[in-house]
Amino acid sequence: MDDFYKMVFSRRSCRSFNESPVPEEKLFRILEAANAAPSAHNAQPWHFYVIIGEKSKRTLFEGAGKAYVSDLMDSGMPEDEAQKRADESKRFFLAAPVLIIVFVEHIYGARDKRGTIERALREESAAAAIAQLLLAAEYEELGACWYCMPRYCPNVFRDFTGLGEAYEPMALITLGYSAGEPKRREKSPLSEKMSVI
Numbered sequence: 001m002d003d004f005y006k007m008v009f010s011r012r013s014c015r016s017f018n019e020s021p022v023p024e025e026k027l028f029r030i031l032e033a034a035n036a037a038p039s040a041h042n043a044q045p046w047h048f049y050v051i052i053g054e055k056s057k058r059t060l061f062e063g064a065g066k067a068y069v070s071d072l073m074d075s076g077m078p079e080d081e082a083q084k085r086a087d088e089s090k091r092f093f094l095a096a097p098v099l100i101i102v103f104v105e106h107i108y109g110a111r112d113k114r115g116t117i118e119r120a121l122r123e124e125s126a127a128a129a130i131a132q133l134l135l136a137a138e139y140e141e142l143g144a145c146w147y148c149m150p151r152y153c154p155n156v157f158r159d160f161t162g163l164g165e166a167y168e169p170m171a172l173i174t175l176g177y178s179a180g181e182p183k184r185r186e187k188s189p190l191s192e193k194m195s196v197i
């Protein structure tokens with residue numbers, strides 16, 4: 001158990017990678033770990049779309065970059081700042097040896113209370129899978145980071161993958177060998193985050 005806790009506490013979001021490829025067996029073990037996550041009704045409402053090829057990554061980010069800029073501008077950011085943010089993201093993503101787009105498959109509409117709850121449960125389930133994916137990456141001595149960018153331009157990711165309307169991109173995960181020690185962000189102490197009676 002000691003090793004497990006060591007792994008949990010050493011995990012940090014990794015945003016820069018060296019060029020070493022991710023061994024296929026590690027990648028599949030990580031995805032198996034994610035696929036073993038708990039899910040509401042055991043529905044496993046996720047889909048992992050893995051991109052390794054350079055050309056595919058570039059094609060994706062041509063479209064995603066434009067959509068991201070226009071979304072940032074819609075929320076009030078000046079164009080040059082939005083473009084700078086998008087270019088920076090693109091650089092991060094292209095430099096990662098593996099990208100994993102995590103989709104949640106929705107089978108309920110949000111028109112009534114039941115649908116709204118079921119949709120949330122499916123997203124929570126996908127988030128549980130992502131958390132297991134990140135821990136498995138740490139176990140495999142790989143770096144990874146969860147990016148929420150696809151939330152802002154879901155159609156770009158949907159169109160790129162050819163997955164249908166029912167699939168909502170939840171996250172973009174970068175994966176590879178870390179180029180250095182990731183920054184250790186401070187965590188609030190547990191005592192501030194719990195109550196016990």
Ligand SMILES: Cc1cc2nc3c(=O)[nH]c(=O)nc-3n(C[C@H](O)[C@H](O)[C@H](O)COP(=O)(O)O)c2cc1C
Binds near residue numbers: 012014145146149185
């Ligand atoms: C839902 C979610 C969305 C995130 N989106 C981003 C993102 O878009 N860009 C980024 O650099 N990090 C993103 N992160 C990573 C967080 O910034 C990171 O987990 C947090 O700062 C704590 O650092 P740690 O992971 O090293 O413990 C995201 C994390 C989560 C859970």
